[in-house]
Amino acid sequence: MMYLTALLPFILTIGPAAASSILFSNGTIIGFKKGTSDTLDSLEVTRNGDVLVTNDRIAGIFSGPAPTSNVPNGTERIDITDKIISTGFVDTHKHGWQTAFKTLGSNTTLAEYFLRYGEFATEGLLTPDDVYYGQLAGIYEALNSGVTTILDHAHHTWSNETSEAGLRASIDSGGRIFWSYAFHHIKNFSIEEQFANFRDLATKAEFEGSPTSLGIAYDNFGPNPDVEEVKTVMDLAKEFNISVVTTHALGGPWGYDNSPENLHTLGYLNNSASHGPAIIFSHASYITATSATLLRQTNQHISITPESEMHYGHGHPVSHLIQDQASLGIDTHFTYSGDILSQARLWLQATRRLLHQQVLDRWHVPSANPFSVNQAFLLATRNGGAALHRPDDIGVLAVGAKADLIVWDGTSPSMLGWRDPVSAVILHANVGDIQHVLVDGKFRKKDFKLVDKNYETVKSKFLESAARIQEAMMDPRRIVGDLEGSFMSGFEYERPLRVDVQPGGGDGYGRVFLD
Template sequence: MWTRQLLKVTLFWARLGFISASASASTSPSSILFEGGTIIAFNRTTEALEVIRNGSLLVTGDRIAGIFSAGASLPPLSARTERVDVTGKIISPGFVDTHRHGWQTGLKTLASNTSLVEYYSRYSEYAAAGVLTPDDVYIGQLAGLYESLNAGVTTTLDHAHHTWSNATAEAGLRASIHSTARVFWAYTFHNVSGFEIPEQLGNFRDIATKASFRGSATSLGIAYDDFGRNPNAAEVRSIIDLAEEFNVSVITTHSVQGLWGLDNAPEDFEALGILNSSIPIVFSHASYLTPVGAQLLRANNQYISITPESEMHYGHTHPESRLIQDQASLGVDTHLTFSTDLLTQARLWLQVTRRQLYAHVLNDWRVPANNPMSAYQAFMLATRHGGLALRRGHELGILAAGAKADLVVWDAATSPALLGWIDPVAAIILHASVADIEHVLVDGVFRKRDFRLTNPEYYTAIQDRLRASAARIRKVFVDRPLPVVSGTYGGTGNGTGGFEYSPALTVDTLRGPGNGYGDVFWT
């Protein structure tokens, strides 16, 4: 009994990074063969999806060694090859989330009805600095990434704006590494109280030099939100110099133009001479993108991240995003406020786009003769396009020989939601849910198996720590008074403000007095 308990404790601390992982690692098969499933493969020649029915997919190490049609001869298999029967099931690439703030997991349900103005002053990194400890950041980031893995997200671009101290920055990075998800961890440079950009530059250099992420599925990126109008040229140059010196995996920025004033538009990057970079740049939201900005994205092969639920929830919307879907990917954003899975984002975006384009015809009193966006396109945005946005399109977001073995197995054989399917892409985008995800692999290793995250004892400990962290954080935020929103909006960063506030119309769900808006249940 004591031996078993000691083994559990050893495994737990090894996975947190305090004991050498090799001391606790069990022998894994040299390869895994998934047999008899429907595979949503990618044809590199046609640059299109190719459905292989009753096929097999061979994983060797961290790569897809081959995809085989029914009846095709398989290569010689090692005696240690594990064979997994996936008859009647669907194998898809893992989802790629190109915009997320993982550390906010412990704030869930506090901001269910919040506006963007309230978010800035109440729940953003500026409001959280000094409230969340390094341990709060660590466990929030770790739990959030496990939640993503459970939902089939194998790659995440994390706009890591929990960098308000050396300790909180390193806690978020450590959690990303320990999650075993593929994380593009983008260190955020921002002038937070008590820890401003000059100090952050030193912290980043220390992190990049130590390179604790080396050998893991986590890589180092940079996030910065003041590339917009009237930038601090010296500050921008120092950040770009660091990006180039350490050849970071990505640069990302919030681009919310219009009245919001958080520009960071492609035009701003072009003016600074950094848009045509060998480093991928991801423009999160790109709300109110201009035609010129769209042309610049195409000319320089840079991408935006559309976060449908976020952009509807907060009101910065996405009026032009449908016009630049050839250079677009999908993200989740602030998962404390809404759905955390990319499947929901893909489904919402598909139907929002359909509605917008139908309206163009209907508003002219004509009847739409066709459906303006396909499930296939939504699937590609959630998978293939995420890999392209990160300049890793040859190996991420696709199932093809030589690609990373980041994949999802969907229970299309017995799930009540999927009975009767024929098109696997439509089955996932329009009918499936997170509950249908049976297996998730990252780098050829099961991270979810048989509908459960692997290492259940470890995850139970994470849950307990997250509950304790959330309870402490919640007390601070619940007691914090709501912001007074009146006068004019002051803008953000180097953008413009000065626009008057105005109440939005609210819906009425009650007859008679009141409208049924209801309360929030914090006590």
């Protein structure tokens, strides 16, 4: 496995050793407090306050200067006057390995994705090195944008070697990655071999001592599951104390159910509420009222991926009705934004538009705004932690929580003049305003730059890999033309109305510049 030997000189030097304690002083803190349900579900802003980080935890939040007696000797002190400090963002659905496909799918649909870019279409295309560098580059993009926790649906599990490469990249990134091994029916790596590979990775537990942990991804819970196979998957989750299981759930004309009803029928949804893993349903585009009830009863969540569902045409007609059991994800970052801030902003305004339109359709005038910036912030942070069944220490800035933090430059051109810090982040900030990012109390971005002495080497290796992969993807035999007939679910294709920005009936759709 070349990626291991190639990186051996710097795997353990991904950044300088962090001080055991860091004090962020005199900033505006977007913190959390307990609400009526005795959970950290309400925002609380502290101005001109201090945040003390000790090792991997938030050790103190102070409404003024931290008392000297609370600050250990040797603490690194960072002045954040005129800046905002918040918890890091949580991404509950991502395929990190796909970074090398960037810009190839700018006008693609979900149906084309399955045929060209997905786990089955690309089996055999990527080497372990390709997976390693793609995964690492994708996580670095996320860390740069303030995403500190990622639930990675790792369907690059085509062999022992590609699986190990993705896990190793996740560990080496320093991000908080729930790397979820995908069990799937592919050509050259049997499900039995995958079970053995997973067991080996779980037993070796090379992720111990890092923010990375092992999860499971599985997309065959229903509607017609192999009951024995499902049992094997869930038995592995129980045997190795896996904290999260994730599945793609679509429904509607897409098929691909994997719905809460499917898991409930199999007997796994209710069990997980008390002592099993968190179960996260990605997209859940055509979720039913029964599904919503089951999610609330069992405290399980969906992952809304706003830009993905708009870009590909999944649809999300009712997701706004189950936001109390929802989180945000990115999905395929090679096709659009790789940051959760963009997803939160898109979802905020899309939901507002939908609910305003319902009033306007009755020829009435909206008298209030139906969805607040605070709610968007919670979806991007605390709700992600809750979806992972970690509501007290992931996605929250509170004493005892994990020190996964963002410092925003409140004096940047886009943020200058802010008064409400939550609105400043959700509506005005951009990735360029992020000065520092910490995961587990260690800097992963400092003074606007990723903390990796060898980033240039990683970047060079990734670009070499991406050039080869992109050339292969442009082979005419891999190009998908107009889709006709029926989708795999049995429902017919239909071409939507194509808009044109050019006058005179011309074709302004244009080409994709991939020469």
